[in-house]
Amino acid sequence: MKLPFAESWKIKMIEPIKKSTRSEREKWMLEAGNNVFQLKAEQVYIDLITDSGTGAMSANQWSGMMLGDESYAGATSFFKMKETVSKITGFNYVLPTHQGRAAENVLFSVLVKEGNHVPGNSHFDTTKGHIESRHAFAIDCTINEAKDTQLEIPFKGNVDIKKLEKEIQENKDKIPFIIITITNNTAGGQPVSMQNLREVRELSKKYNIPVIFDSARFAENAYFIKTRENGYENKTIKDICKEMFSYADAMTMSAKKDAIVNMGGFIATNFEKWYDEAKIMGIIYEGFITYGGMNGRDMEALAIGLDENTEFDNLETRIKQIEYLAKRLDEFEIPYQRPAGGHAIFIDAPKVLTHVPKEEFPAQTLTIELYLEAGIRGCEIGYLLADRDPITRENRFDGLDLLRLAIPRRVYTNNHMDVIAVALKNVFDRRENITRGVKIAWEAPIMRHFTVKLERL
Numbered sequence: 001m002k003l004p005f006a007e008s009w010k011i012k013m014i015e016p017i018k019k020s021t022r023s024e025r026e027k028w029m030l031e032a033g034n035n036v037f038q039l040k041a042e043q044v045y046i047d048l049i050t051d052s053g054t055g056a057m058s059a060n061q062w063s064g065m066m067l068g069d070e071s072y073a074g075a076t077s078f079f080k081m082k083e084t085v086s087k088i089t090g091f092n093y094v095l096p097t098h099q100g101r102a103a104e105n106v107l108f109s110v111l112v113k114e115g116n117h118v119p120g121n122s123h124f125d126t127t128k129g130h131i132e133s134r135h136a137f138a139i140d141c142t143i144n145e146a147k148d149t150q151l152e153i154p155f156k157g158n159v160d161i162k163k164l165e166k167e168i169q170e171n172k173d174k175i176p177f178i179i180i181t182i183t184n185n186t187a188g189g190q191p192v193s194m195q196n197l198r199e200v201r202e203l204s205k206k207y208n209i210p211v212i213f214d215s216a217r218f219a220e221n222a223y224f225i226k227t228r229e230n231g232y233e234n235k236t237i238k239d240i241c242k243e244m245f246s247y248a249d250a251m252t253m254s255a256k257k258d259a260i261v262n263m264g265g266f267i268a269t270n271f272e273k274w275y276d277e278a279k280i281m282g283i284i285y286e287g288f289i290t291y292g293g294m295n296g297r298d299m300e301a302l303a304i305g306l307d308e309n310t311e312f313d314n315l316e317t318r319i320k321q322i323e324y325l326a327k328r329l330d331e332f333e334i335p336y337q338r339p340a341g342g343h344a345i346f347i348d349a350p351k352v353l354t355h356v357p358k359e360e361f362p363a364q365t366l367t368i369e370l371y372l373e374a375g376i377r378g379c380e381i382g383y384l385l386a387d388r389d390p391i392t393r394e395n396r397f398d399g400l401d402l403l404r405l406a407i408p409r410r411v412y413t414n415n416h417m418d419v420i421a422v423a424l425k426n427v428f429d430r431r432e433n434i435t436r437g438v439k440i441a442w443e444a445p446i447m448r449h450f451t452v453k454l455e456r457l
């Protein structure tokens with residue numbers, strides 16, 4: 001008999017988590033203004049609000065922490081991190097930052113000017129924020145198929161090359177760079193194929209426009225290339241990463257995801273000019289160029305995490321857990337963005353809560369229901385997060401309305417996945433009785449989802 005699949009690690013240290021009663025959760029949810037970002041972590045049983053900075057470090061990473069060199073300038077830990085980044089990506093210049101959005105801030109301070117267009121595949125909110133706050137425009141060129149949650153295609157995070165070329169032809173002089181997010185978080189943790197990256201590169205060469213990768217989950221992207229794209233099945237993850245990055249001129253990295261550290265990030269490039277200019281911004285915003293807001297011990301752990309997580313076994317364990325949850329949801333016929341992505345499952349809320357009108361925020365309603373059901377905290381990636389149109393001030397209802405269940409790396413077991421699936425099934429079973437959603441009692445002018453106060457109707 002073929003042996004079943006199991007994790008490529010064992011557990012050395014555990015962290016207790018607490019269950020609660022429904023009446024406690026009702027009270028806490030009310031106090032939190034029906035916004036899961038306002039809950040205390042101790043009020044949560046299984047926390048799926050993000051996979052960012054929430055992973056469990058390995059024994060090697062923890063032992064690396066003790067070797068951290070805290071020198072202000074020229075720290076040994078920085079050079080270890082730099083060497084690892086260069087080995088995996090082929091980029092020689094590495095500038096540390098305290099997290100991903102800081103890398104965006106530093107690099108975009110150099111590159112993005114008022115009126116610019118920055119095309120890409122579903123820019124992450126902070127990426128978009130750092131473009132729009134500079135009075136420039138983030139142009140989404142993701143393939144249309146990404147919007148159909150029930151369509152199963154292997155690389156749903158891809159760029160639509162025709163849309164991208166049209167944008168370039170119309171606005172060439174306004175485009176400082178193209179940004180490709182691997183994997184595509186906003187479209188559901190969906191991967192971008194090597195073929196697509198190559199095609200973007202060809203356009204970039206044809207029109208002489210640089211390419212940057214927003215690389216938060218690049219290792220998961222490489223796993224999908226290895227397991228789904230012809231010609232890559234026998235290549236190592238590290239070889240695939242090297243080829244992916246050969247199609248870019250620079251990267252921004254949130255190390256809180258695929259480097260499995262709790263805090264950290266960096267910019268890497270082969271353009272000396274970009275590095276020299278970004279260095280100055282890095283010093284102003286982040287810290288000296290060999291620490292950029294990170295402790296020496298954090299750079300040490302980052303280097304080790306990056307090396308470990310660009311190995312197949314670790315990635316396979318991770319992605320198979322997401323697939324396991326997806327299979328459980330299939331049993332209950334709960335609709336989510338198909339196929340399952342790399343870091344999360346995204347439930348298609350309007351397909352579940354069919355009686356809740358869009359004006360009453362179905363995905364947020366489902367997020368609240370799941371928390372009340374079992375103390376599981378997901379997060380809305382939908383109409384609330386989409387904010388209002390800056391000009392008309394109307395809610396933007398044109399995108400997807402999803403409940404994201406982001407799975408932290410190496411933290412929960414498949415028993416937890418079972419609890420999540422059954423909790424969702426219980427909500428799903430009573431979906432016909434959920435006819436009302438929520439209304440906004442107070443909201444901030446931008447990025448409202450973090451602080452919005454809601455009333456249940």
Ligand code: F0G
Pocket residue numbers: 049050051052099100101102124126127181185214216217254255256264265
């Ligand atoms: N790019 C992508 C694709 C991301 O998913 C994130 C963060 C960032 C950049 C910014 O990085 O948080 O280190 O500043 N995503 C987290 C999430 C917050 O929950 O998806 P950061």
